Amino acid sequence: MSLKPLTDVERTQAREKATAARAVRADIKTRLKTGKLSVADVVENHDGDDAVGRLRVLDLLKALPGVGDVRAAAIMTEVGIAATRRVRGLGIHQRTALVSYLEHHHTGTAGK
Numbered sequence: 001m002s003l004k005p006l007t008d009v010e011r012t013q014a015r016e017k018a019t020a021a022r023a024v025r026a027d028i029k030t031r032l033k034t035g036k037l038s039v040a041d042v043v044e045n046h047d048g049d050d051a052v053g054r055l056r057v058l059d060l061l062k063a064l065p066g067v068g069d070v071r072a073a074a075i076m077t078e079v080g081i082a083a084t085r086r087v088r089g090l091g092i093h094q095r096t097a098l099v100s101y102l103e104h105h106h107t108g109t110a111g112k
Contacts, residue, residue: 021051028052029063039064040099043087053088057081057098064102075101 006014031037042052042060061072076083079097081090090098 021054024049024051025055025059028055029059032060032063033065035065039102043090043095043098050088053086055087057085057087057090058083060087075105 028037028042032039032042039060042055043057058072058076061067061075062069067075073083075098076085079094079101081094081098085094
């Protein structure tokens with residue numbers, strides 16, 4: 001299956017859409033890092049926002065203060081979420097487990 005070549009206009013529109021999506025994800029990470037947004041806010045209220053839905057859960061966790069690669073991977077394993085999972089792919093039980101885990105182990109970052 002080959003994709004049809006994009007016109008210059010389509011390519012420009014796609015580039016602008018991708019840039020806007022990256023900006024949304026960067027803003028979310030910044031607000032997580034500063035405590036203005038919680039993981040619960042992101043995972044429970046992403047409906048309809050494709051840019052947020054495409055954010056990897058691992059990257060979401062790494063945006064939290066004090067959470068790096070190792071700790072984020074450990075949280076994912078503990079909660080039972082695959083390392084490649086994106087926010088839109090989380091089921092209700094995974095969302096609940098993640099928020100609950102963070103409330104009990106990483107005070108102040110899950111729900112406000």
